[in-house]
Amino acid sequence: MAIHQIDPGLVPFQILDPEGNLVGEMPALSPERLLYFYRMMRLARAFSDRIIAMQRQGRATTFGSLTGQEAATVGLAAPLQPQDWLATSYREIASLIVKGVPLSTLVYSFRGYTPPNWPAETRCLPYQIVIGTQIPHAVGLAMAAKIVGDPVVAVGVCGDGATSEGDFNEALNFAGVFRAPAVIIVQNNGWAISVPRHRQSAAPTLAARGIGFGVPAALVDGNDILAVYETVRQAVERARAGDGPTLIELLTYRLGSHTTADDASRYRDPVEVEAWRARDPIARLQKFLRRRDLLSEEQDEEIGAAVQAEIDAAVREAEAMPPMAPDSFFAYVSATLPPRLQEQRAELLRFVSPSPSQPQPGERR
Amino acid sequence: MAIHQIDPGLVPFQILDPEGNLVGEMPALSPERLLYFYRMMRLARAFSDRIIAMQRQGRATTFGSLTGQEAATVGLAAPLQPQDWLATSYREIASLIVKGVPLSTLVYSFRGYTPPNWPAETRCLPYQIVIGTQIPHAVGLAMAAKIVGDPVVAVGVCGDGATSEGDFNEALNFAGVFRAPAVIIVQNNGWAISVPRHRQSAAPTLAARGIGFGVPAALVDGNDILAVYETVRQAVERARAGDGPTLIELLTYRLGSHTTADDASRYRDPVEVEAWRARDPIARLQKFLRRRDLLSEEQDEEIGAAVQAEIDAAVREAEAMPPMAPDSFFAYVSATLPPRLQEQRAELLRFVSPSPSQPQPGERR
């Protein structure tokens, strides 16, 4: 692990190789914890598949596949404490689940609604759509924790494409200058929609970005959940101990299309996809657990069924939640609604039938 | 010279030491050319002093001192060909002079007017006020040259503070990705108004920023005009040869206050200023030339007088130029003035006396 060095080098940190062999030092993790990781990864994949299916049925809006990035997104959230903050993009839904956001809240949001009960106490910001924008938020949260003197860490996560945005770089610089207790994680999944990583930056690695901002960085095999977990754990500890920020690049791969509105076959070589399918992060942990006799075939099936049941329940719950009221978008513009907006709301309500027909979220893009 | 390496290291490239001793390989420069450098540095300093004096007399608007940065700003422009582009901030006025912008045009602009005859053929963009903003322009100019296939290089120059802006970093990334024939130069003068360099970024050098964008970089003693000249020359050649962009950090110092509106004594230790005064870039070249018998005391005085005469003439010329017409700001909004703006111009002209009293540019900030 190379966090303390300034140059992350070119060789990704690995604990499990693609075959599930231990090639590094095993972190102190109980069998229960390892099974929890595995279960959350299975949940992440099943959840993603379910929302995509719902989208096809017109029951959900645009959704970005999580498949292939389960080790990265589960592993990065696992070391966080309840008091730590997490600011992510749409691609880290599994991280939000691990941090405690209820599945039903997320399903409701993918129905095209604003959840009425976003769990502020989980300290997760709503997932971000504007690329790179959450990284300054994470750094600001970390700066605040330091100002107040709280032992709180803030984690900001974004994609490889996001590293090209001004906001990402400005925030990385702030993190360095203020020695903020922040961990900035780049989920490098190889693609930003149709733009491959090598067209996103001429740098050999994205972790190398840390050097020019004085922020220690690590390059990690993002499909190895043990390496992800261990690196983020160390970075979070460093931050909590007052040793400042860390930049982490997780090398992973987006196995699906960018979103339900995208068709990756237009721009991506299937050979590349197959090569990465062979590095499937779930299979990797599965092989390791099997080999160590921590997961029987039976248990494995049980987990699969339990995960489906959990998702079923969440979908039922979210679909039983009433749609947002027609005038609901006036509710949270500001703490109190100015007279002008009260009038506009009244104006709208004249056009809304008393029992509004539920809008169809079947999306076009 | 370390341009071809990705890590610029921590030791600035030097050819002349502060005492004017040759400590590196002498570039192929004729005595005339060396004297030209010296003359331009003297001109830069005298010009800066003159505009500051004019500002105090209410004859010029806000002006940022050039003093201490003459080696950097003259040296960076000297290797450029007429067909090369230059995009600078307000701090590189000497670079514009070297590239061919007439003194009188600049004086007129510091009177608070838009020069009616900005010399487009010099391929200098008007100096930029919005920090960092000219760097994407320079990279765009370079991308265009490459697209068209012209052997043209574009140079973008900004301050140390500018490296914190998103635009600087986005542009550096574009330069790397498109292998643009661009040279991006940071004049690190130690301060961004009152913010010292070490509060601007936690990175050991600003040149190190290149690493994370895959752009080769060089760290240069910016008070050594030979080192500046030689490094920029190599970078320009690299770019012209199709070998892509270079980032160059010039270590120099702003000996004066930020601008005529600033008082550096509020935030800066005089000891630091004195230390840098001992590294005066003009004195350094002067010592070198004297030692080599390339500059007699007499010649030196002649140069001083000639420079003053040149400035006198430019100021006379600029002050003889008519003030901008009251409605002149309608002239260049767009190629043709829409009817609405024609009406607004007529509206204004009803309030302008036939022979307008010349506005007083004596500035407040």
Next chain:
Amino acid sequence: MALRSMTMIEALNDALALELERDERVVLLGQDIGLNGGVFRVTDQLQRRFGERRVFDTPLAESAIIGTSVGMAVYGLRPIAEIQFAGFLFLCMSQLVTQAARMRFRSGGAFSCPLVVRSPYGGGVRTPELHSDSLEGVFLQTPGLKVVIPSNPYDAKGLLAAAVADPDPVLFLENIKLYRSFRQETPEEYYTVPLGKAKTVQAGEDVSVFSYGAMVPVALEAAQQAQQELGISVEVIDLRTVWPLDEEAIVSSVEKTGRAVVVHEAPRAGGIGAEVTALINEHCLYSLLKPVARVTGYDTPYPVPGVEDYYLPTPAKVLAALRQVMEP
């Protein structure tokens, strides 16, 4: 002219292809516009046909897309930059407003910036946050930048050609809902539709409706209902260029009808409707029989997909406004 039935997407694609053919200086840049052909396929096949040198993907950085385009335009190219969704124009406001739009002004005419920025916008199609926002109102305070919004394939093609021909920067906003909603017979040849000129889509006598983009069909539908239900004759005017406005068209219509409704998706405050109302107040007050009605998005952020239909102007809302301004 040879006509072909085209969607707006096809008309725009055709316009871009013609520009690339006609003028070596034209280059296209943006996110995913190359092999992928743009997330809406407006640039489909263009990289294949014209090569990576002239049609290229950029890194994910809106400010650098516009900032480097400014440099390319000054160099002498004719960049057509795509910002993937108009909501992300907020990320390049400085380059667009303080640089592109002021290049001619700042340089005293020494340099110009003939840049076209294309960007999809508009609601009703269940997109995520900030993919539906209408930003034209924000650019009313941006002298030097023209803002064009076509409502149909014919205009889209001709206005885009005019935007590229314009010597100054043009923001070209394309309504997502209109992209594929209908086809229109459109010339295959090159032609331009002049910037700065509104079009009377339907002549009428009793009331003027001003709109643009996807609100033009909404206005037309309301106009038909008003004809049937209220027996009134509605003049529907498509502004097409929302900045600078075709003041003559606005004034002469309201002088004839004495009543006016403005319809747009963007928020009401300080939007195109505010400026149109102010212009009518300035120039037609004595002909004006009723207050100008603004049927617009509300002064809230653009809502999530589940309730966006309530936010948008509808024929029913426009009809109610027509009823209101027709009250004696």
Next chain:
Amino acid sequence: MALRSMTMIEALNDALALELERDERVVLLGQDIGLNGGVFRVTDQLQRRFGERRVFDTPLAESAIIGTSVGMAVYGLRPIAEIQFAGFLFLCMSQLVTQAARMRFRSGGAFSCPLVVRSPYGGGVRTPELHSDSLEGVFLQTPGLKVVIPSNPYDAKGLLAAAVADPDPVLFLENIKLYRSFRQETPEEYYTVPLGKAKTVQAGEDVSVFSYGAMVPVALEAAQQAQQELGISVEVIDLRTVWPLDEEAIVSSVEKTGRAVVVHEAPRAGGIGAEVTALINEHCLYSLLKPVARVTGYDTPYPVPGVEDYYLPTPAKVLAALRQVMEP
């Protein structure tokens, strides 16, 4: 209350010091606000008094200043961020418009963003490019963000206190020309002046003039001349909060006078004047005797120092507008 004669700079400095004293959660950040006390000295001595932990300089990056402030505000702090000149707000539009102003909205009320963004603006003082631009008009289309512009030291102090107390983001624009142009007896204690409320600076019967910031003294001077030269009684209203507007104050004044002039430095198109005119049209058309006159900056970029005086509204221009709206 103990009164002290203060310039606007001193009143603002005083307000900030009181906030830092009153509430541990208040922090100040921005470029050069620490040891240097801000380029105009609004934060003079505050770092010395309250320490670097609570009053600190940032790197030169507007978007990160606002973006990290959003994070700090969500955390529970009360950041007061300075953008050194309002023209540079263009560099942080996305963080301000799509993030700070929408935090409450996006999170369904789970999070809020009590952030104050202070920024100097305004012309007539010979500053370089983009240091004089008035940007308030750009933010009319930004629901969730309040925009406040004081015209005198008393209001400046009280409005800034109210802005900090507001649970949502407030853009607080400080006119550079007013910073030191006059002193006013101002309470030394803490007090607030409510947001969203205009103030009648001078009551009158014949015509209403709406303005804010440095245009309030200009309007007053014109009003006096109009009284002397035309014998008319002018009501001068200082809007103080330009978004949301105090519609009641605007409407009731125009209903009384039947005539109106709006005065601001920002460009005319889509500015505050457009919205005020549209509101008057909507609510007071039948009381309105003459078209509302807009005396504003022209629809050009803000000019260079040498000609900026021609750009700005002057008492003479306002007087001419008063003459025009008073024509029978």
